[in-house]
Amino acid sequence: MKPNQRLRRERELRGWSQSRVAQELGTDPATVSRWERGLSFPYPFFRERLCELFGKNAEELGLVQETPTTLPVEESLALPAIDSELSPVLPISPDPILDPTIPLLSAIDGSLIGRDDLLQHIRDQLSDTTRGPAFVALNGLPGVGKTSLAVALAHDPSLQQTFSDGILWAGLGPHPEVLEHLSRWGAFLHVDEASLSNKESCESWAQAIRFAIGQRCILIVIDDVWQIEDALSCQIGGPNCAFLLTTRFPHIALHFAAGNTTPVHELAENDGLALLARLAPHVVQDETESALELVRSVGGLPLALTLIGKYLRIQSYGRQPRRINAALTRLRDARERLQISEPRSLIDRHTSLTPESRVSLQAIIEVSDALLDLPARTGLRSLSVFPAKPNSFSEEAALAVMALSQEVLDTLSDAGLLESNGPSRYTLHQTIADYARVLLEDSEVYTRFVQYFISYLEEHTQDYSLLDQESRNTHIALELAHTRQMHDTFLRGVKASSPYLFVRGRYSEAEKYFSTALELALSLQRLSDATVFLRDLGRIAHTRGNYLQAETYYQRGLQLARQQQDELAISRLLTHLGTIMHRRGLFSESIAYLEDGMLHARHTGDQEQLSYILLGLAQAHGSLDHHKQAEEYAWESLEIAHSLGNGEHLADVLHRLGTLIYERGDYEQALGLLFESLDQASLIAHREKMCHILNNIGCVLGELGDFPQAERYFQEAQELAQQINAQEILCTILGNLGYVANECGEYEKAEPFLREGLALASKIGHSVSICECLESLGTLARNRRDYTQAEKYYQEGLVRARLMNNKRSIISMLTGLGATMTACLRFEDAEHYLEEGLALARDIHRPHQLCNLLYEYGKLEDCRQQPQRARVYFQEMLTMPAIGEEVMARARYGLARTAALEGDYTAAHQLGNISATFFAQQHHRLSKEARLWLDSLPLSQEEKASEY
Known part of the structure; x- marks a missing residue:
């Protein structure tokens, strides 16, 4: 084809750009450019629009194609003989067909947001006609944008070029006029209606159209199909054609296109917000969080966002805050969101609705709902009590809540209202759930939901992976049990959920449940339950480092347990109190509580509780540097733990034993035990335990001098601790990160860690962590040669360590003070501090601390010019085992x-x-x-x- 100079000249005479012409015609500038360059020829629809726009006829605009009067020999020989009685076809027009019933692209919405990859995928499928006609189907929820995708593809220049003979469109809906579409297509293809055997027969039209299409390259779009028979009636065309079908029914899509079926999903959160911003930019700019909330409330459904966006655009045109806030408040109500609507022009009506209907979510979903039988309709309303997508639920749970047969689930799935989420699992989109919940009247559905999931919690108390899958459902069940005053069920559910909430570190959620349950249990005089909830509240306070509050909860629980003479509860609460005393540095008090608890545990015969108490005693005696006794308790605890086969408890015991062995300097054995403990904790994804174990592994690696690897373990522990807000271990981890940075000479990096760790430890009263941070800050100041400040940190730490009688902290402070005095050339003071520390370290058998003291003593003797005496100390360091x-x-x-x-x-x-x-x-x-x-x-x- 030659360039169309006439069309270009007429445009330029008027001073119009290609974009201006494209906008007037309802196409794009690239298409106008191709017309002018002679790369493609306008379809009849656009040819008429061009003539109207320029006030010229087709010849004056260069829009008349020259057609050859004779065909090449090869082509003429290939033509079949035409029997005028059999063929109702007139001579084929060379003009490409563009069905005028194809909906126009929206002037407001512009290009589709978040659909680029999907559009390209469909283009590729439609263009692949190497193995015959391409059959492509799109299926998805009502309002997910299937028709919008089809419209975009029908207007796509590359597809128009691929299907150079035209594009046909049939919008069907639940009550289609298939004959009307076929007769319209026949007119475009110059089918002689008078020659049809029966012009009221779809079959007659289909045969004639199929013959008229012949070898042409035509794209046939069959939109909004509700019955496969209707789609098959429009499945006409030759080997060079392609078919694009859209439907809300998965089985129709699969029947029509098999492997070329593409599910259309809702928009991602960012894309949904972008669509809302295109329609109501001021609202998204001024009320971003509210806009994001709206995107989530409709599950990213494009139709819902479009309706909401247009409504907000109208309400915000004057940017009056009062009016915008009122609109946002209205849209937070599911009923209101469902009823937001817009009118459509007579030629742009939704095929699923009657001509007089306004488009709304309610109307679009209602059409599918109306086709369901009574059991399926009842089942849909029942399923609305489940939290919406991305949450899912099992088939077993669905059947229990609906109290209906499996066939109902199949019916809802076939209707495109219920989505599959893996084997025997389902999910409901937010808008479908909202629609069904508004119509739900049977309150017994809520009771069945609560009873099923509370029983599920009790049956699977420690099946953490299963509870992960049902986490959202069990949460809603607990909320419903409380709001519907199902008191006994609520208390049962809270007790059953306790292990899972602790393992997953969901302390805020747990604290809310336990506080509510405690108040309820006390009001009902359920003292046994109240004791359990006091204990669990104490555990949360302990984990957050609020030791005084934890002690208060434990003491209240102990009082109730003694009133009931519940020896097992008494033993458990005494164990927790012993642990709190240990954290506060009151080691003798800790041992007293634990030994009292052990008496009760032995009396009850509860081996798991006995193992926990032995573990606590090992920890307390280890802190008092009674290493032999501590390890005896720990090994006994481990023996019991192995016999019980409880992975969670075994992780605790291995961790404590590994830590004790690390403290006496056997790093290889310690690492083996700690990694075994980490494996056990990881199996159940116990995040709090993993924090402690990762931290201690980092400590061992740090003492071995592998600082890069130690830092990686500390960082992993820090990330976990921050996720679950475990402040007690977090302050220790921060101090260790500061220590590693300090040892690597990264002083600017070390200081923020240490100051944050000290502030947190001071806030929660974690005495040991306070001392550790003070020691590291002193070392940091000493490395910076700020000896005055270093001495202040060490002296403050020494006072605290002596008050706790924590010999390890005392040794650390004395070592730091000795090193500082040596650097200040105050040799007598240095010797005083180092001598005291050396005697203490030898007494409690702390190899690593002893080596630190020997190193500083050697440096002191070097400074005194006493190399022979210095050598004795350095040589002794090398004799230490596994240092x-x-x-x-x-x-x-x-x-x-x-x-x-x-x-x-x-x-x-x-x-x-x-x-x-x-x-x-x-x-x-x-x-x-x-x-x-x-x-x-x-x-x-x-x-x-x-x-x-």
């Missing part, structure tokens, strides 16, 4: 400096290089210092000889 590479590297570094003092530069270089290499690999804070020191040394005899 780790980091300690050995520091010992060798100390020996290297001692050798240099004695003039043995060969040994100094040799030992110094080994240490410096390790420090560099581990990003240790001593890395730079060691390298500078080595560079300052005189050459050894060997190095001097090598220069010659």
